[in-house]
Amino acid sequence: MSDSQAMELKEYALAEKKLIHKVAWKIMPLIMICYLFAFFDRINISFAKFQLQADLSLSDTAYGLGASLFVVGYVIFEVPSNLFLHKFGARKWIARIMISWGIATCLMMFVTTDWQFYTLRFLIGAMEAGFAPGVLYYMTLWFPQSYRGRIISLFFLASAFSGIFGGPFSGFLLSSMDGVLAIRGWHWLFLLGGIPCVILGLMVLTYLKDQIDDAKWLTPSEKTHLKTLVQPKEASKASHSLWEAIKTPGLLILGLIYFLIQIASYGLNFWGPQLIKSSGVESTQMIGFLTAIPYIMGAITMVIVGRLSDKSGERLKFTIFLLGLGAIGFLTAGIFDRNTTIVVTSLALLGAGIVAAIPSFWNLPPKVLVGAGAGAAGGTALINTLGQLGGIVSPVMVGHIKDLTGSTTPALYLIAGLCLFTIILLAFCTPKVLREKENMN
Numbered sequence: 001m002s003d004s005q006a007m008e009l010k011e012y013a014l015a016e017k018k019l020i021h022k023v024a025w026k027i028m029p030l031i032m033i034c035y036l037f038a039f040f041d042r043i044n045i046s047f048a049k050f051q052l053q054a055d056l057s058l059s060d061t062a063y064g065l066g067a068s069l070f071v072v073g074y075v076i077f078e079v080p081s082n083l084f085l086h087k088f089g090a091r092k093w094i095a096r097i098m099i100s101w102g103i104a105t106c107l108m109m110f111v112t113t114d115w116q117f118y119t120l121r122f123l124i125g126a127m128e129a130g131f132a133p134g135v136l137y138y139m140t141l142w143f144p145q146s147y148r149g150r151i152i153s154l155f156f157l158a159s160a161f162s163g164i165f166g167g168p169f170s171g172f173l174l175s176s177m178d179g180v181l182a183i184r185g186w187h188w189l190f191l192l193g194g195i196p197c198v199i200l201g202l203m204v205l206t207y208l209k210d211q212i213d214d215a216k217w218l219t220p221s222e223k224t225h226l227k228t229l230v231q232p233k234e235a236s237k238a239s240h241s242l243w244e245a246i247k248t249p250g251l252l253i254l255g256l257i258y259f260l261i262q263i264a265s266y267g268l269n270f271w272g273p274q275l276i277k278s279s280g281v282e283s284t285q286m287i288g289f290l291t292a293i294p295y296i297m298g299a300i301t302m303v304i305v306g307r308l309s310d311k312s313g314e315r316l317k318f319t320i321f322l323l324g325l326g327a328i329g330f331l332t333a334g335i336f337d338r339n340t341t342i343v344v345t346s347l348a349l350l351g352a353g354i355v356a357a358i359p360s361f362w363n364l365p366p367k368v369l370v371g372a373g374a375g376a377a378g379g380t381a382l383i384n385t386l387g388q389l390g391g392i393v394s395p396v397m398v399g400h401i402k403d404l405t406g407s408t409t410p411a412l413y414l415i416a417g418l419c420l421f422t423i424i425l426l427a428f429c430t431p432k433v434l435r436e437k438e439n440m441n
Contacts, residue, residue: 010067016229020147026217027142028151030207031135032158034098034200037193038131039122041105043166043291044193045070046270047174048186050284055184056114064399066117067270071391073125078388081130082137082381089210090138094131095201101127102197108190133384141211144229146310149363153306156359163295163355167273171288229401231346250357251379257430258387260422261361264326264354266394267415268294271408272347273387275333278408279343287353290344294351299441301356309363316435319360320423325353327419332414354419364434 045067049277085093104124111117135155143151170189178185209215212223212230233280272294276287301322309318336342369379398411427435 001302008384013289016225019225020143022218022222023142023226024151024154026175026215028154029205030200031138032155032161034094034197034204035132035135035155035158035176035205036162037197037200038101038128039162040166040193041101041128043162043269044189045121046190046273047167047170047284047288049270049274050066051174051178051184051186055186056111056117058114059231060399060402062114062398062399063387064270064395064397066114067395068116068392069122070081070125072169072387073122073127075125075385075388075392077126077129077383078133079381082134083385085130085134085137087149090134090141091205091208094134094208095205097128097131098197098201098204101131102194102199102201103127105190105194108194109187124212126381130381133381136384137380140366142157142226145366148366149306149310149315149360152362153302153356153359155405156355156362157299157301159358160295160299160355161352163269164292164299167288167291167295168285169288171285175284175385199356214260218240248379249381251365252386253425253429253431254368255386256385257422257425258383259390260418260425261323261354262387262390263394264323264330264390264393264415264419265358266391267330267411268347268350268354269396270395271398271411275337275343275347275408276340279338279340281340287288290347293344294347297348301352302359305356305360309360315360315363315367316426316430318359319357319364320426321428322353322357323419323423324348326357327353327416327423328351330412330416330419334416336408337407337409337412352411361406364430367433368431 049063052058053060058066081093081097101124104120104127108124109122111120136152139148139151139155171190173188174185176185177183177188181187183191212218213227216222218226272289273291276290281287281290305318305322309315326349329346329348329352333343333346335349336346365380365383394415397414398408401411401414402408
């Protein structure tokens with residue numbers, strides 16, 4: 001290669017990097033803030049548990065059922081929501097999701113009976129259905145494969161930030177706002193978590209664009225360049241229907257794997273504060289601060305892993321490694337459940353593993369769902385739907401085990417074992433295309 005050719009390649013790579021950074025700065029901040037508040041709902045319900053159970057006289061099993069009904073609504077409407085997103089465009093549909101679930105979340109402050117609790121949790125899940133996979137599909141329309149590890153990690157970084165700031169904020173509200181204006185602290189949690197979602201939905205409606213050609217902030221040459229970068233290298237493989245996506249080899253096994261990952265994720269999200277409290281911490285505010293630690297570790301890990309996986313192309317190996325960390329964290333949290341220092345350390349370890357494993361996993365589906373048609377949108381939603389069933393199983397399972405045994409320890413051992421089983425599935429049962437190293441050139 002001549003010096004002039006090398007210089008041209010270098011300039012082309014620099015222009016590509018500059019273009020992707022421009023797109024990321026225009027799209028990702030708003031999307032990340034939206035997802036932060038989406039995940040904030042999961043933090044809220046875990047902290048509301050302390051007052052909500054007392055006010056509604058709920059057992060741990062009943063609380064777990066209410067938490068799971070959120071996922072039931074989510075699962076039922078997940079695939080239809082993403083098909084509508086493809087039909088009407090991301091801008092309008094994501095805005096609809098944000099506004100409707102924000103209103104439903106605010107209504108939680110009026111709950112006075114267990115059946116109202118169950119009904120609203122189901123409704124909130126139904127309203128939120130399709131958001132995360134819809135955004136993941138939306139990213140395939142704007143970012144080339146060689147950048148998606150970093151971009152997806154950036155998106156899921158919002159969930160970590162939600163845990164970092166949501167825990168302390170929730171603890172503060174419960175301890176400081178309880179009784180203000182004759183409103184219970186857990187009511188404030190849902191009111192202040194829902195209102196921003198409505199505002200963000202209106203911002204999405206006016207700010208996001210459905211496709212590259214609609215972006216006025218890109219020059220004509222930048223639009224052409226970006227469309228060349230993001231289009232599938234093998235367009236003939238693109239799926240154009242949900243049925244074609246379902247028949248894609250590896251899709252259902254990815255759904256099973258994500259189901260198991262979500263069992264672990266919901267185990268952390270819903271029961272993390274309870275584990276810290278059971279270890280001997282009584283202050284709600286302190287529990288809030290300690291709950292942020294696993295999400296801090298998850299945020300650090302997902303950024304590092306996102307960059308390393310983009311550089312190496314070893315998507316699968318990084319996901320396996322992270323699930324191994326999660327398994328160790330659940331195991332040690334169970335063994336030393338009465339030692340606050342070790343429990344918090346274990347939560348930090350499993351946070352680094354499980355929180356970061358989710359964006360790492362989402363680098364895998366695009367390798368089997370090649371293309372950006374309805375099949376890609378529906379297939380992504382179907383994987384997420386199958387995975388979210390773990391959010392139904394996990395809270396009820398852990399709550400029931402705790403009611404039966406008086407301890408969450410047996411459930412922690414079970415989840416650790418499921419993490420190891422997931423590693424086996426990833427290593428030996430996934431399609432060959434997922435186990436091959438990506439060519440990042």
